[in-house]
Amino acid sequence: MLRMSKLADYGTVITTAMARDPDAVHSASSIAAATGVAIPTVSKVLKVLTRGGVVESLRGTNGGYLLPRPPEQITLAEVIAAVDGPIGMTECSTQPGLCIQEAACAVRANWQRVNRVIYEALHQVTLADMAGPTLRAVDISAIRARSVPNRRAGATPLVRKTNDGGNA
Template identity: 30%
Template sequence: MKLSTKSRYGTRILIELALHVNQGALQVSTISSNQKISVKYLEQLLRTLKKAGIVNSVRGPRGGHLLIKDPEEIYLGQIVRLFEMQTDLVECVSSPEKCELAADCLVRNAWQDATSVLYKKLDSVSIADLIRGKGEKDPVACMSL
């Protein structure tokens, strides 16, 4: 499974907002500059995060975007599920009807188990964990998630 730029950039946006959580709303231009994401693409991703109830926008001269969920409560698994069209390693795990061999497939259960293990791990790592450096030597340097 290769994560799309939506998942990777969405995670970077959330890390950026979490790093500035006590400093008020961040403007799109600041996030764009710090994370090297085009403004147009960034706005698209922010809309998705806003619809999911993770981010909010504030209007006005001090406006911008901020987290409305605690970084401790935002998990990588949630972000990946939000942005990826297919969240299983192979399509036959969630849609066995799309493969005529699914019922007798000897490897389908292994793919299903691997998907489960992947999400168990992703669901155990929060944005706050990433900022604290859980499992990373330098979380800011690893922002290319």
């Protein structure tokens, strides 16, 4: 199964909570209370998100964390990449030279194409979308047109014969 890390998931939960009140300075404890994520985990994720530039940290008595840009300008791709690093379905999807089979791999180009589709979909969803009541539909028609090969002209679909001689 392909999935992002639990910390990246927490990163999306935390930044979405912050996006619901984007002008506020949030404390780790207030975010923990709003999300149900334990304070130590919230603190750890906020530090990682700060290093990744997705949130800013303010020191002092009125310190805490805030979003450096409006929620409409911060994408899920940015949040996930800040926590997990470059988004990649396989090792070779993000950086060449990590796989010993790379030079002779017959599926590498296709995995890179899958990776681009997933990245583009995550790049279309913002924190404002996540903070809203429902997620808007992601327009993948342009991605689908580039990425999914059309059935060859004249190709017939596979037909499976049933025991009674009919088609299934």
